[in-house]
Amino acid sequence: MAVMSTPGRLPAQATGRGATGDPAFRRVALILATSVIIVVIAMLINMTWESRESLNQFGLGFLVGQVWDPVHLVFGALPFIYGTVITSLIALLLAGFVGLGTAIFLAEIAPGWIRTPLSFLVELLAAIPSVVYGVWGIFILGPFLKSNVVPGLKATLGGTPFFQGAFYGQSILTASLVLTIMVLPIVAAISRDVILTVPASQREAMIGLGATRWEVISRAVLPYARTGILGALILGLGRALGETMAVTMLIGNRGQITPSLLKAGDTLASVLANQFAEAQAGLQRSSLVELALILLVISLAVNAVARLLVARAGQAQGAGRI
Amino acid sequence: MAIQAQPLTEGKPIRDLRRGPANFQTRRVRSNVMLGLVYVAVAATLIPLLAVLTWVFVQGLPALNVDFFTKLPGPADDPHQGVANSIVGTVQLLGIASLISVPLGVGAGIYIAEFGGSRYNTLLRFATDVLSGVPSITIGVFVYALVVLPMRSFSMLAGGIALALVMLPILIRTTEEMLRLVPGAVREAALALGAPMWKTIMRYALPAALPGIVTGGLLAMARAAGETAPLLFTALGNNQWNTGITQPVDALTLKVFFYAGQPYEIWRRESWGGAVVLTLMILITSILARLATRRRAGR
Numbered sequence: 001m002a003v004m005s006t007p008g009r010l011p012a013q014a015t016g017r018g019a020t021g022d023p024a025f026r027r028v029a030l031i032l033a034t035s036v037i038i039v040v041i042a043m044l045i046n047m048t049w050e051s052r053e054s055l056n057q058f059g060l061g062f063l064v065g066q067v068w069d070p071v072h073l074v075f076g077a078l079p080f081i082y083g084t085v086i087t088s089l090i091a092l093l094l095a096g097f098v099g100l101g102t103a104i105f106l107a108e109i110a111p112g113w114i115r116t117p118l119s120f121l122v123e124l125l126a127a128i129p130s131v132v133y134g135v136w137g138i139f140i141l142g143p144f145l146k147s148n149v150v151p152g153l154k155a156t157l158g159g160t161p162f163f164q165g166a167f168y169g170q171s172i173l174t175a176s177l178v179l180t181i182m183v184l185p186i187v188a189a190i191s192r193d194v195i196l197t198v199p200a201s202q203r204e205a206m207i208g209l210g211a212t213r214w215e216v217i218s219r220a221v222l223p224y225a226r227t228g229i230l231g232a233l234i235l236g237l238g239r240a241l242g243e244t245m246a247v248t249m250l251i252g253n254r255g256q257i258t259p260s261l262l263k264a265g266d267t268l269a270s271v272l273a274n275q276f277a278e279a280q281a282g283l284q285r286s287s288l289v290e291l292a293l294i295l296l297v298i299s300l301a302v303n304a305v306a307r308l309l310v311a312r313a314g315q316a317q318g319a320g321r322i
Numbered sequence: 323m324a325i326q327a328q329p330l331t332e333g334k335p336i337r338d339l340r341r342g343p344a345n346f347q348t349r350r351v352r353s354n355v356m357l358g359l360v361y362v363a364v365a366a367t368l369i370p371l372l373a374v375l376t377w378v379f380v381q382g383l384p385a386l387n388v389d390f391f392t393k394l395p396g397p398a399d400d401p402h403q404g405v406a407n408s409i410v411g412t413v414q415l416l417g418i419a420s421l422i423s424v425p426l427g428v429g430a431g432i433y434i435a436e437f438g439g440s441r442y443n444t445l446l447r448f449a450t451d452v453l454s455g456v457p458s459i460t461i462g463v464f465v466y467a468l469v470v471l472p473m474r475s476f477s478m479l480a481g482g483i484a485l486a487l488v489m490l491p492i493l494i495r496t497t498e499e500m501l502r503l504v505p506g507a508v509r510e511a512a513l514a515l516g517a518p519m520w521k522t523i524m525r526y527a528l529p530a531a532l533p534g535i536v537t538g539g540l541l542a543m544a545r546a547a548g549e550t551a552p553l554l555f556t557a558l559g560n561n562q563w564n565t566g567i568t569q570p571v572d573a574l575t576l577k578v579f580f581y582a583g584q585p586y587e588i589w590r591r592e593s594w595g596g597a598v599v600l601t602l603m604i605l606i607t608s609i610l611a612r613l614a615t616r617r618r619a620g621r
Contacts, residue, residue, distance in 0.1 A: 032429025101363020129548025242457025
């Protein structure tokens with residue numbers, strides 16, 4: 001190992017006067033750092049323990065149970081898993097295309113003077129608190145959809161099962177749209193960063209072959225950046241799955257499985273936000289903690305996949321293969 | 323999380339352009355259509371953003387007056403009420419959260435940047451990533467079980483701990499990245515003059531990285547101040563002034579959430595007012611952070 005001139009890193013040993021304090025300093029830093037690992041492990045253990053009653057009572061059937069009845073103490077997670085998955089997938093689908101388009105614009109097309117302020121705006125979109133989106137969704141987007149969009153949807157697609165039933169402003173559709181707006185900046189910002197790392201020589205080679213501007217993007221830039229873009233989408237998915245406040249305020253909070261996007265639904269996060277504070281100790285609270293545990297495990301898995309992708313991209317680069 | 327682009331294969335030929343429509347005219351039209359769609363995507367990103375910002379300011383700014391910042395919440399028919407206790411509560415919660423997360427986060431960042439074997443550092447970074455990806459509502463559930471149940475009371479302390487867990491991964495990341503930007507020569511110079519390692523880090527490396535760490539800390543606080551979900555069953559909310567660290571406390575985000583669901587005009591107005599205060603806070607912090615980073619980058 002190089003001892004000198006390793007940028008941003010210390011040599012392995014120092015021997016000067018007062019170096020006796022070093023092991024202690026190092027140990028303190030180690031303890032502080034290890035706290036992160038302890039928190040993550042404690043979370044998993046603690047939540048498994050707190051949901052033991054529900055785990056014992058329902059077992060794996062909890063995942064497919066369709067009834068959530070605090071009065072008769074029957075609990076099943078399926079309606080909430082369904083709501084979480086459906087809202088996240090709609091949001092990811094819409095945000096994927098729009099976000100990628102915005103990333104292409106920011107990295108490939110936009111002139112320099114517009115790039116910086118626009119990037120800043122997109123990042124700002126990511127920083128606005130979830131509850132603010134919720135307020136906007138309740139008072140602005142919901143009524144707007146009700147009077148301007150839903151009648152048109154029902155007129156054209158009303159025959160399909162996706163747009164059945166009355167629309168009251170709070171629905172799976174409203175929640176998914178606001179979720180889209182919240183996921184968009186993540187997808188756009190990370191995809192932009194990835195696209196910016198594509199070497200200019202790749203573009204120049206395509207231009208040299210007589211490619212049009214779009215062909216340069218679609219055949220040189222995007223294939224080169226695809227692993228990173230996939231990573232951006234998965235990180236966006238992670239955000240969508242766990243998003244709580246805006247969804248709670250907009251989805252209508254009814255645990256039902258319905259294909260209609262105009263009806264109310266509920267997600268893992270939103271049912272927690274609504275019921276946990278008033279939950280009865282015992283089976284109800286235990287079942288709610290199990291919902292949180294499911295959410296935690298899903299987000300751990302999504303994170304691990306995103307990380308694996310990144311690692312594989314790094315390896316592939318070293319080996320010169322895709 | 324650093325995501326890198328992948329190189330094209332060596333030896334694998336770039337796809338033959340002739341596989342597309344051979345006619346250049348057709349290809350050019352297609353190119354323009356696709357670029358047009360890119361502009362549509364940009365519009366689809368910008369319009370919601372501008373719509374959110376516009377409505378928050380249009381609806382929220384008129385709700386801001388002296389009462390909003392100085393009075394306690396009142397019944398729905400009282401026109402002279404405010405959310406002063408919520409604003410103070412948010413500040414109190416941020417104070418507790420910072421007291422916990424800054425030492426932990428900066429210490430962990432120092433360890434990852436300056437010490438640590440590569441394998442343990444990978445584990446630490448993974449745990450940091452995991453923690454920053456954990457849905458904030460599950461942090462609330464965790465802290466409920468950890469603090470609220472044993473204390474038998476919702477409390478400011480529980481809310482502060484929950485927000486500390488939100489801030490922690492951001493602080494670790496920022497500290498690590500900023501310390502890595504400090505040239506190794508700074509450390510080597512200090513060590514060569516006989517300074518021990520802890521002094522080298524605390525007196526020379528850390529101060530050099532401090533502006534960046536402070537910026538990151540501000541962003542972490544802004545992020546925490548905008549969080550609602552971890553506070554729902556930790557800090558709980560309160561319509562009075564908070565009386566102690568073991569008592570429930572209000573936060574601006576909680577008021578915005580609860581008032582938005584109420585049918586009374588005055589509470590809805592307070593909700594918009596809270597939304598605009600939160601948005602302004604994010605806006606100002608982001609602009610300050612951007613200015614600070616730009617100045618550093620330009621130097």
